[in-house]
Amino acid sequence: MVRIDKSKVGIPAILGEGGKGESATQELIQHYEAGKRDFKSTDFASEIYGHKTVKSLLMKVQSKKCCFCERKRPHAREGDVEHFRPKTGFRIKSKSALIKPGYYWLAYDFSNLFYACKVCNQEYKKNFFPIADETLRARSHQGNWMLEEALIIHLEFDNPADHIEFLAEVAKPKAGSFKGKNTIKLVGLNNSELLKERFTLFSVLKILAKEARQGNIEAKKYFKKISRKGHQFSLMVRCNFPDLV
Numbered sequence: 001m002v003r004i005d006k007s008k009v010g011i012p013a014i015l016g017e018g019g020k021g022e023s024a025t026q027e028l029i030q031h032y033e034a035g036k037r038d039f040k041s042t043d044f045a046s047e048i049y050g051h052k053t054v055k056s057l058l059m060k061v062q063s064k065k066c067c068f069c070e071r072k073r074p075h076a077r078e079g080d081v082e083h084f085r086p087k088t089g090f091r092i093k094s095k096s097a098l099i100k101p102g103y104y105w106l107a108y109d110f111s112n113l114f115y116a117c118k119v120c121n122q123e124y125k126k127n128f129f130p131i132a133d134e135t136l137r138a139r140s141h142q143g144n145w146m147l148e149e150a151l152i153i154h155l156e157f158d159n160p161a162d163h164i165e166f167l168a169e170v171a172k173p174k175a176g177s178f179k180g181k182n183t184i185k186l187v188g189l190n191n192s193e194l195l196k197e198r199f200t201l202f203s204v205l206k207i208l209a210k211e212a213r214q215g216n217i218e219a220k221k222y223f224k225k226i227s228r229k230g231h232q233f234s235l236m237v238r239c240n241f242p243d244l245v
């Protein structure tokens with residue numbers, strides 16, 4: 001997991017002023033004001049928030065990597081546009097009841113959207129969204145979600161490297177970070193599939209690191225390259241080989 005910076009790319013036209021996202025948001029607000037609370041996923045237009053211009057911009061910003069597991073997913077069909085604050089409803093604990101409505105007014109808000117692989121988005125992240133103080137939770141478009149302190153890592157406002165570290169291929173909360181601990185569990189950062197993929201890379205790098213430390217220029221160059229943000233599992237590389245990156 002690495003920090004994502006959307007500040008330089010602007011907002012896709014479909015989600016900007018006068019775009020389809022704006023009118024769809026107004027419609028959701030009208031429904032809320034008319035008494036609707038039970039928003040379902042079918043109330044949200046994936047052809048708007050998941051429009052190809054939105055997805056491709058997110059993929060560009062994220063170097064075609066899943067925002068959670070850092071696996072490269074270079075083809076748009078391999079990933080989803082994920083809502084950081086869940087749109088239909090949220091759970092305070094991973095297995096507690098779904099509370100509705102969710103953050104319906106942020107369904108088409110670019111700042112709430114990220115590119116995630118299908119496994120992370122559909123099997124893990126789901127609707128779990130704990131915050132530090134429930135009395136500050138924004139329960140409608142009239143609330144201020146910026147007052148909330150999420151108890152999971154925000155991919156843009158937090159730096160994941162402050163909360164998660166890797167010992168070999170295993171993700172651990174850094175300095176006992178509660179956000180780190182929650183996030184590792186929430187997105188399944190240590191699921192067997194991911195552990196296996198990271199272990200494969202880590203095993204090769206361990207051998208290569210010996211070469212690099214003995215002065216092999218090509219090996220040294222390789223470490224510089226693969227520890228960059230755009231590379232798969234870059235946080236794992238940086239945590240395990242700090243002297244070479």
Ligand SMILES: [Zn+2]
Pocket residue numbers: 066067068069070071116117118119120121
């Ligand atoms: Zn993923």
